[in-house]
Amino acid sequence: MKKLRVGVIGCGSIAEIAHFPSIAGMPDVELAAVCDTKEEFAEHAARKWQAKASYTDYEKMLSKCKYLDAVVIATPPKFHREHGMAVAQAGVNVLIEKPLACTNEEAWDIVKAARAAGVKLMVGCDRRFWSQNQWAKELSRSGVIGKVVMGRATMHEHVKFYQDNIAFTDFRLYPEIAGGSAVSDTGAHAIDLLVWLMGAPVKRVLGIADRRVLPEEYSRCDDTAVIMMEHENKALSYVSCNRFSPVVSQFTELYGSEGTIMTSSDAQNPYQSAPLAVYTNRDYRHEELPELLREYRWPQVFWAEDIIADSVQKRWVSLYPPREPNNYANLWRHFADCIISATEPLTSGEDGAHAVEVMCAVFRSMETGSWVDLPLQQEVIPPYYCRD
Numbered sequence: 049m050k051k052l053r054v055g056v057i058g059c060g061s062i063a064e065i066a067h068f069p070s071i072a073g074m075p076d077v078e079l080a081a082v083c084d085t086k087e088e089f090a091e092h093a094a095r096k097w098q099a100k101a102s103y104t105d106y107e108k109m110l111s112k113c114k115y116l117d118a119v120v121i122a123t124p125p126k127f128h129r130e131h132g133m134a135v136a137q138a139g140v141n142v143l144i145e146k147p148l149a150c151t152n153e154e155a156w157d158i159v160k161a162a163r164a165a166g167v168k169l170m171v172g173c174d175r176r177f178w179s180q181n182q183w184a185k186e187l188s189r190s191g192v193i194g195k196v197v198m199g200r201a202t203m204h205e206h207v208k209f210y211q212d213n214i215a216f217t218d219f220r221l222y223p224e225i226a227g228g229s230a231v232s233d234t235g236a237h238a239i240d241l242l243v244w245l246m247g248a249p250v251k252r253v254l255g256i257a258d259r260r261v262l263p264e265e266y267s268r269c270d271d272t273a274v275i276m277m278e279h280e281n282k283a284l285s286y287v288s289c290n291r292f293s294p295v296v297s298q299f300t301e302l303y304g305s306e307g308t309i310m311t312s313s314d315a316q317n318p319y320q321s322a323p324l325a326v327y328t329n330r331d332y333r334h335e336e337l338p339e340l341l342r343e344y345r346w347p348q349v350f351w352a353e354d355i356i357a358d359s360v361q362k363r364w365v366s367l368y369p370p371r372e373p374n375n376y377a378n379l380w381r382h383f384a385d386c387i388i389s390a391t392e393p394l395t396s397g398e399d400g401a402h403a404v405e406v407m408c409a410v411f412r413s414m415e416t417g418s419w420v421d422l423p424l425q426q427e428v429i430p431p432y433y434c435r436d
């Protein structure tokens with residue numbers, strides 16, 4: 049079997065906890081080369097994950113390893129444009145961690161470079177690959193909650209949680225390199241997930257992103273973000289993210305004309321309950337229920353209750369998707385399949401650029417105090433971001 053040969057630029061935390069293990073778990077993908085400006089990180093990753101070569105200079109990696117089928121970019125956001133464009137221009141497929149870039153112009157530059165080179169560009173928005181969110185999308189598509197009209201995605205998590213326990217470097221604390229925090233680190237996930245689940249791109253944005261809690265000496269990044277989005281299909285959605293809550297919590301809610309879907313993870317909702325819950329107001333006979341709902345509808349009295357009723361009793365149904373394969377294993381299987389079968393990734397470059405447009409629109413909305421229409425007409429530079 050011919051294996052896909054992969055290179056990784058940036059051997060830090062997300063490479064270590066997500067990309068390397070996912071690659072190692074795939075029989076048709078191999079880690080060919082790694083690169084990190086910190087030699088010890090590159091060499092450690094090469095040894096641990098058995099890469100054939102390690103580099104401190106990505107240009108050298110690209111020129112020496114002409115055989116690469118794909119490169120992962122897991123460097124801080126400021127470098128995504130430079131690295132993404134170089135990989136695309138070398139004719140290699142590219143998977144770039146979120147956020148795709150720090151400004152709208154940077155993001156579209158990467159998309160254009162990938163399109164011009166004819167390579168696949170995928171963005172590492174892994175929330176779409178959580179099983180509970182994939183099931184939510186499948187159920188919503190099947191019509192169980194009718195027309196999706198309102199949505200909300202939240203992610204509240206102190207920046208120290210990741211910074212002190214998981215990250216390899218401290219770029220998150222510096223808006224010059226990170227581009228933002230509540231909006232573009234955690235918010236990147238929430239925005240992308242809502243665009244997908246609401247079923248349409250965003251038409252206009254109203255938002256606040258500000259530093260309200262963390263001391264300036266610790267970080268000048270925004271630590272509080274609320275974002276209102278009106279989508280092209282008239283749906284309305286809302287993002288709430290922060291970097292100061294001492295406990296991690298996250299929810300996604302979809303409100304449709306005929307029902308409601310909520311997702312989280314059992315560890316990140318305070319009830320430590322099911323990762324997915326669905327209520328449908330539609331009249332279903334038992335045999336007409338979408339398979340996922342039929343499987344998880346436990347009888348309240350006995351099985352016949354559902355089977356003999358004209359339409360099944362209306363109530364919340366809790367669903368428990370399998371924990372494995374996990375989100376990154378799903379994401380990686382999808383990326384490899386897109387390369388092998390020449391299909392478009394679920395989280396395309398355009399999706400990544402659209403999410404960056406929303407983030408930049410929030411910063412613009414902070415300045416103007418009003419709604420900002422998409423697509424943006426000018427480049428928006430986040431506060432303190434150092435565009436070279």
Ligand SMILES: NC(=O)c1ccc[n+]([C@@H]2O[C@H](COP(=O)([O-])OP(=O)(O)OC[C@H]3O[C@@H](n4cnc5c(N)ncnc54)[C@H](O)[C@@H]3O)[C@@H](O)[C@H]2O)c1
Nearest residue numbers: 058059060061062084085086122123125145146215216217
């Ligand atoms: N999808 C997710 O849930 C998720 C989670 C964590 C991080 N991320 C994203 O992944 C990216 C990296 O974050 P991280 O937490 O792994 O950071 P990190 O600080 O742990 O690692 C970054 C690595 O990049 C290296 N690096 C920096 N500049 C470089 C350059 N010019 N060339 C080569 N290597 C360079 C650093 O030495 C470091 O090893 C960010 O875009 C972040 O938003 C995504």
